[in-house]
Amino acid sequence: DIQMTQSPSSLSASVGDRVTITCQASQDITNYLNWYQQKPGKAPKLLIYDASNLETGVPSRFSGSGSGTHFTFTISSLQPEDIGTYYCQQYDKFLTFGGGTKVEIK
């Protein structure tokens, strides 16, 4: 089974800060990686697919990079509406999720 290790598990940053989350796969998943945002009581919302492609309608301050086993998700300028929990997810074989990163405003 493919394991996804996501860090940090939580972070607190100021409005306007650059925020970075990393995700490491236990084996090569090429670019079969999504990033989601989830708010309480809601389904996950797809932000980035294929590791680096911005989903339609998602603000350009969100970005993703990486391939193989190491991936990065960035919010270039944190906004108040960005609070929530972020997950990486591989879809090379079945689906596996990272443990999540809870993002708060300082």
Added chain:
Amino acid sequence: QVQLVESGGGVVQPGRSLRLSCAASGFTFSVYSMHWVRQAPGKGLEWVAVISNDGSKKFYTDSVKGRFTISRDNSKSTLYLQMNGLRVEDTAVYYCARRGGDYWGQGTLVTVSS
């Protein structure tokens, strides 16, 4: 537009059964593999099962093997999850998701409690 709508959740006693449904619309359902993913209260996301587009291949996470069955009816554009022998630890919001996870339903809550 693509829509996935889950139903069938509720409160059930340990050992009992429940069947979840996921009604799909806005795309050619028979072309896509489909997943069930769950999220226990306050926890992260956990993949549960996947079914191929034609229903011929099915895979499960270890904790539900032998208890849960995923199925689909392409004529009705509907995905199912038959859950037998439910345990307290199966309590979660259950989501259906399309193929790689590009579309998700809103989820249905399953609570297993005596």
